[in-house]
Amino acid sequence: MNKKSNTIILAIETSCDETAISIIEATDQGPEVRAHVVHSQIDLHKEYGGVFPSLAKREHGKNLPPVLIEALEQAGLFNTQAHAPVPEEIQAVMTKNPDLVESFSASIPTISRPSIDYIAVTRGPGLEPALWAGITFAEALGALWNIPVIPVNHMEGHIASVLLGKTEAQNPKSETLNPKIEFPMLAFLISGGHTELIRATDWGSYTILGQTLDDAIGEAFDKTARLLGLPYPGGPAISELARKHRETHAESTRFSLPRPMLHSEDLNFSFSGLKTAVRYALEKEQDITPEIQATMALEFEDAVTEVCTNKLRKALTEYPADTCILAGGVSANTHLRETLGAMVASEFPQTTFIVPEMHLSTDNATMIGLAAYQSIIDGREKTVPSGMKASGTLRLDEQV
Numbered sequence: 001m002n003k004k005s006n007t008i009i010l011a012i013e014t015s016c017d018e019t020a021i022s023i024i025e026a027t028d029q030g031p032e033v034r035a036h037v038v039h040s041q042i043d044l045h046k047e048y049g050g051v052f053p054s055l056a057k058r059e060h061g062k063n064l065p066p067v068l069i070e071a072l073e074q075a076g077l078f079n080t081q082a083h084a085p086v087p088e089e090i091q092a093v094m095t096k097n098p099d100l101v102e103s104f105s106a107s108i109p110t111i112s113r114p115s116i117d118y119i120a121v122t123r124g125p126g127l128e129p130a131l132w133a134g135i136t137f138a139e140a141l142g143a144l145w146n147i148p149v150i151p152v153n154h155m156e157g158h159i160a161s162v163l164l165g166k167t168e169a170q171n172p173k174s175e176t177l178n179p180k181i182e183f184p185m186l187a188f189l190i191s192g193g194h195t196e197l198i199r200a201t202d203w204g205s206y207t208i209l210g211q212t213l214d215d216a217i218g219e220a221f222d223k224t225a226r227l228l229g230l231p232y233p234g235g236p237a238i239s240e241l242a243r244k245h246r247e248t249h250a251e252s253t254r255f256s257l258p259r260p261m262l263h264s265e266d267l268n269f270s271f272s273g274l275k276t277a278v279r280y281a282l283e284k285e286q287d288i289t290p291e292i293q294a295t296m297a298l299e300f301e302d303a304v305t306e307v308c309t310n311k312l313r314k315a316l317t318e319y320p321a322d323t324c325i326l327a328g329g330v331s332a333n334t335h336l337r338e339t340l341g342a343m344v345a346s347e348f349p350q351t352t353f354i355v356p357e358m359h360l361s362t363d364n365a366t367m368i369g370l371a372a373y374q375s376i377i378d379g380r381e382k383t384v385p386s387g388m389k390a391s392g393t394l395r396l397d398e399q400v
């Protein structure tokens, strides 16, 4: 048995509005998910129509310890001990988050140290106050239990989410467990904060080929949903309306939105004009009826899909790849994953197209644990003794 086998990683993700903790075990068969807990704050943020950073930080502070307990229970690693006070130097790590100090002090000292080898935590990109909550929690736990902490780039986490993904190209039923990622690889990352085409020659070696010049795709979904009077986050709402409408009204022509940068020479994107076009079109309507919501949702999804299909085709033509990965929250969109998957299968048969399992598309800690797992397997894991800093704008081509 190789020495990396049965290494156990506790992964923490708090870059936005999900407080998530997973436990991954490295087995001889590949990564195994021992626990997967995602506590969503969506209901709290809904009334602001988006994520409110200081509220997210407070909620993460309150929720991280109970979410940890749930994850340890799922993994069968939860055992109690007599309460011992948290040493002052460990409390000091968390002073900027009083909610975290309080919930940490109330519950963590009663948990006996689980057999965990590494703690992985998202260092960025994301909302800084939210990221800090996860980082200080990871450092405090690491100090208390004497476990090394590995910083993870959230976007590398989205890429690694496909390690438990699905190969769509040939037979969707085959290779669902631990698909093989061959390099060079092209990753199309589409989320609430990012729209990026990434080329990788290996794990950890990334070049950004193109990205959005303004809004991210997920942001465009969310803003369009808001204009249509649909709840936050808008992606799932638009996706559902468009799906139903597509089944019955395949050729919908009431609205006609632009396809921004469809034929631009580069691999960049721009989505803010699309949202403005939606606003202008809706201003001409007296009422936002369910029919208008559905027609616009369909036209919007079509516009985004057409742009994404063209850009991915251009990227794969210019940078042939053995594996193409579609990941990030917006990859939960069925129409997009099917359209892009079909395009790659028919036009780039030598490229294997891989998407994450649906529940690993949107933010979660399993993907953070998988990125850390891969770095440990490759022997390039980086541990930080203490003093890790959140980076809201951390790029994939930067050192994490």
Ligand code: KG4
Pocket: 016, 190, 191, 192, 193, 194, 217, 218, 219, 221, 222, 233, 234, 235, 236, 239, 328, 329, 330, 331, 332, 333, 334, 361, 362, 363
């Ligand atoms: O990756 P993610 O969970 O968070 C960030 O890292 O940003 O992505 C969240 C984004 C949101 O904008 C949400 O509306 C979008 O993913 N999203 C979707 C779908 N599910 C989530 N967009 C389109 N269709 C979906 N089914």
Ligand code: ZN
Pocket: 154, 158, 191, 192, 328, 329, 362, 363
């Ligand atoms: Zn994300």
